[in-house]
Amino acid sequence: MNYSILYKDTLLKDILPFWERYSIDTQYGGYFTCLDRNGKVYDTDKFIWLQGRQAWTFSMLYNRVEKNPKWLEIAKSGVDFLRNYGRDTEGNFYFSVTQKGEPLVQPYNIFSDCFAAMAFSQYAIATNDDEIKELAKTTYFNILQRIDNPKGKYEKNTSTRPLVGFSLPMILSNLVLELEGVLSSEEVNKTIDYSVNQVMEIFLDKKTGLVFENVQPDGSHDNSFNGRLLNPGHGIEAMWFMIDIGVRKRDSKLINRATETILRILEHSWDKDYGGIFYFMDASGYPLQQLEWDQKLWWVHLETLVALAKAYEHTQKDEVFNWYKKVHDYSWSHFSDAENGEWFGYLNRQGEVLLNLKGGKWKGCFHVPRAMFQCWKSFEKIEANIQKNKLND
Amino acid sequence: MNYSILYKDTLLKDILPFWERYSIDTQYGGYFTCLDRNGKVYDTDKFIWLQGRQAWTFSMLYNRVEKNPKWLEIAKSGVDFLRNYGRDTEGNFYFSVTQKGEPLVQPYNIFSDCFAAMAFSQYAIATNDDEIKELAKTTYFNILQRIDNPKGKYEKNTSTRPLVGFSLPMILSNLVLELEGVLSSEEVNKTIDYSVNQVMEIFLDKKTGLVFENVQPDGSHDNSFNGRLLNPGHGIEAMWFMIDIGVRKRDSKLINRATETILRILEHSWDKDYGGIFYFMDASGYPLQQLEWDQKLWWVHLETLVALAKAYEHTQKDEVFNWYKKVHDYSWSHFSDAENGEWFGYLNRQGEVLLNLKGGKWKGCFHVPRAMFQCWKSFEKIEANIQKNKLND
Numbered sequence: 001m002n003y004s005i006l007y008k009d010t011l012l013k014d015i016l017p018f019w020e021r022y023s024i025d026t027q028y029g030g031y032f033t034c035l036d037r038n039g040k041v042y043d044t045d046k047f048i049w050l051q052g053r054q055a056w057t058f059s060m061l062y063n064r065v066e067k068n069p070k071w072l073e074i075a076k077s078g079v080d081f082l083r084n085y086g087r088d089t090e091g092n093f094y095f096s097v098t099q100k101g102e103p104l105v106q107p108y109n110i111f112s113d114c115f116a117a118m119a120f121s122q123y124a125i126a127t128n129d130d131e132i133k134e135l136a137k138t139t140y141f142n143i144l145q146r147i148d149n150p151k152g153k154y155e156k157n158t159s160t161r162p163l164v165g166f167s168l169p170m171i172l173s174n175l176v177l178e179l180e181g182v183l184s185s186e187e188v189n190k191t192i193d194y195s196v197n198q199v200m201e202i203f204l205d206k207k208t209g210l211v212f213e214n215v216q217p218d219g220s221h222d223n224s225f226n227g228r229l230l231n232p233g234h235g236i237e238a239m240w241f242m243i244d245i246g247v248r249k250r251d252s253k254l255i256n257r258a259t260e261t262i263l264r265i266l267e268h269s270w271d272k273d274y275g276g277i278f279y280f281m282d283a284s285g286y287p288l289q290q291l292e293w294d295q296k297l298w299w300v301h302l303e304t305l306v307a308l309a310k311a312y313e314h315t316q317k318d319e320v321f322n323w324y325k326k327v328h329d330y331s332w333s334h335f336s337d338a339e340n341g342e343w344f345g346y347l348n349r350q351g352e353v354l355l356n357l358k359g360g361k362w363k364g365c366f367h368v369p370r371a372m373f374q375c376w377k378s379f380e381k382i383e384a385n386i387q388k389n390k391l392n393d
Numbered sequence: 394m395n396y397s398i399l400y401k402d403t404l405l406k407d408i409l410p411f412w413e414r415y416s417i418d419t420q421y422g423g424y425f426t427c428l429d430r431n432g433k434v435y436d437t438d439k440f441i442w443l444q445g446r447q448a449w450t451f452s453m454l455y456n457r458v459e460k461n462p463k464w465l466e467i468a469k470s471g472v473d474f475l476r477n478y479g480r481d482t483e484g485n486f487y488f489s490v491t492q493k494g495e496p497l498v499q500p501y502n503i504f505s506d507c508f509a510a511m512a513f514s515q516y517a518i519a520t521n522d523d524e525i526k527e528l529a530k531t532t533y534f535n536i537l538q539r540i541d542n543p544k545g546k547y548e549k550n551t552s553t554r555p556l557v558g559f560s561l562p563m564i565l566s567n568l569v570l571e572l573e574g575v576l577s578s579e580e581v582n583k584t585i586d587y588s589v590n591q592v593m594e595i596f597l598d599k600k601t602g603l604v605f606e607n608v609q610p611d612g613s614h615d616n617s618f619n620g621r622l623l624n625p626g627h628g629i630e631a632m633w634f635m636i637d638i639g640v641r642k643r644d645s646k647l648i649n650r651a652t653e654t655i656l657r658i659l660e661h662s663w664d665k666d667y668g669g670i671f672y673f674m675d676a677s678g679y680p681l682q683q684l685e686w687d688q689k690l691w692w693v694h695l696e697t698l699v700a701l702a703k704a705y706e707h708t709q710k711d712e713v714f715n716w717y718k719k720v721h722d723y724s725w726s727h728f729s730d731a732e733n734g735e736w737f738g739y740l741n742r743q744g745e746v747l748l749n750l751k752g753g754k755w756k757g758c759f760h761v762p763r764a765m766f767q768c769w770k771s772f773e774k775i776e777a778n779i780q781k782n783k784l785n786d
Contacts (some may be wrong), residue, residue: 287750292684
């Protein structure tokens with residue numbers, strides 16, 4: 001099979017048309033993300049994560065695929081909405097707002113700011129707009145300022161058990177590359193070093209080879225629900241961020257360690273009974289607090305496809321490609337909706353559709369198109385390489 | 394089948410021995426609630442809801458079943474733990490603490506206070522201890538003071554969409570009867586009137602006959618995720634609180650309306666494919682935010698058994714008994730663990746065990762023993778009534 005064409009065609013002829021057709025709010029700007037199986041809007045609330053992520057997606061594709069003015073217009077709609085309605089008076093981004101932009105849920109969650117910064121940065125590259133560039137920078141430094149207490153007054157945990165979470169260092173390792181255009185190279189290198197160290201030395205456990213979701217600041221483990229928690233999709237996603245950094249730094253050791261970690265997490269979290277990757281696991285095998293632990297989520301599988309494609313592109317190991325094939329077959333046969341386009345988001349353990357939606361509070365125009373783009377580009381290189389080797393034979 | 398004996402025997406010979414044997418922390422006081430299928434402790438954190446609920450259960454059984462000194466000692470252990478480690482300096486109850494009692498999660502959740510108040514009140518009845526009686530009263534009035542902003546500074550919702558939640562008025566309708574011994578009858582009657590009005594006029598929707606989890610303060614509906622949310626178990630549980638109040642007030646109209654509502658909710662939320670009652674539903678049939686929506690939870694089914702037993706006790710309607718039989722057969726064949734005792738808590742939609750535990754963050758020594766006790770007592774009356782009718786024939 002020609003994978004690069006599959007991913008390219010799906011991105012350009014299925015995924016993007018779906019969001020172009022159904023998600024645009026022509027009245028108030030920004031995007032609807034609560035779309036049912038057919039693309040019909042079933043709720044009009046706007047979740048800031050997803051506003052930022054969709055604005056980023058269309059800006060990124062404009063920058064890296066095609067200077068399509070329609071894509072830029074769609075990106076602008078989200079960027080304007082975020083600028084006008086996304087922030088409180090202190091410049092922190094809300095979690096959600098109404099269709100018109102009235103604040104609904106306070107800025108308790110710093111990832112709203114991360115995805116807004118990504119959107120501003122890509123849009124600034126597309127338009128060369130200095131004001132937006134400045135906004136990307138301000139948002140980024142505001143995130144760094146909040147890094148030790150990202151939830152602010154909404155933090156419910158006391159200081160009794162000072163665990164640190166994986167999400168923020170993980171996101172930073174991707175965000176900083178997204179913001180290369182607006183940050184000094186000194187700042188970029190500093191944050192890369194910080195996040196690689198956090199991900200590979202603090203959160204990646206030497207003994208088990210698994211990435212823990214919460215650890216003590218020195219990386220040691222805490223025998224509690226949060227301390228035992230594994231989020232396989234997060235761990236695997238972070239590894240393709242590490243491969244990107246490895247490529248940038250020409251650090252083949254980092255690429256190899258990331259590749260090994262992907263395989264290790266997959267072996268540990270693949271559901272041997274029904275296929276697919278578990279959403280959450282407990283490192284000691286104890287019962288979890290997350291009732292949704294055994295479900296199969298779209299983003300987990302798409303991030304794994306990206307990670308395996310990149311790992312194969314750079315290592316050419318058969319073991320990596322065998323896993324790629326396995327995850328590919330599961331994902332494309334279970335998540336892709338041939339009838340109505342786009343991908344389902346949530347399957348039960350058995351692989352049946354659990355929520356009949358294409359978008360909601362957490363699923364928007366992001367993981368599917370980003371993975372399609374990343375896999376397309378990786379397979380283009382993989383296939384060109386195979387072609388070259390054939391010619392050399 | 395003699396149901397009263399089934400419930401009595403299960404309570405006294407299976408459920409209580411399980412918690413007596415495995416849950417007592419003889420070192421630091423209070424209870425372990427994270428117990429695996431065999432009763433082994435897999436986590437030592439103490440969740441204040443469950444500390445209060447277990448102290449209540451053993452106090453209540455001491456008061457209403459048997460003056461068993463062992464039960465009183467178990468109750469005392471939890472009451473002492475709550476007094477010593479449960480509260481912050483302002484008298485608000487934490488959500489969770491460590492095994493030793495160090496605070497872990499702040500008092501963002503007022504239900505900790507509700508279950509502590511219930512425990513103090515029952516324990517005060519058992520011991521006639523004035524200090525504990527006073528503590529029950531103080532805790533109750535602190536809850537009333539916080540009623541308009543129960544989450545305090547941890548409230549993440551803005552005032553844009555002022556929805557009110559069902560849980561608090563629902564709990565109050567039960568809590569106030571639990572606190573009859575320590576409150577003035579004026580206070581009791583005021584809170585009964587308030588909560589009956591809230592439950593039956595504000596949250597119970599006249600048009601659909603369903604109880605909504607979140608409504609606008611005047612009871613009108615909001616077309617949003619929270620505004621469309623149904624929690625069938627909550628609605629049904631509240632109806633047996635209404636029946637208790639109906640009995641107390643000799644209000645047969647209230648008992649009949651509660652009975653009709655139980656049947657209506659059951660018809661709407663029974664899973665016609667796999668049996669059991671859904672955990673969450675969307676009133677418009679849209680996709681939910683709750684990924685666990687289709688799971689079958691122990692407490693939902695136990696509260697339904699109590700509600701149907703009470704409804705049948707007071708109305709003797711065949712339709713009620715037919716539903717009772719259906720829920721009984723599903724519940725006893727799916728949740729009860731004949732091999733290791735007690736009940737499983739979480740099943741997937743298909744009715745298979747999802748989490749192999751007897752207790753955790755939310756499941757403790759409460760719903761199972763309370764339902765066993767309530768059903769035992771209801772069926773004693775139902776069976777005595779049948780016997781009487783036979784003799785009169």
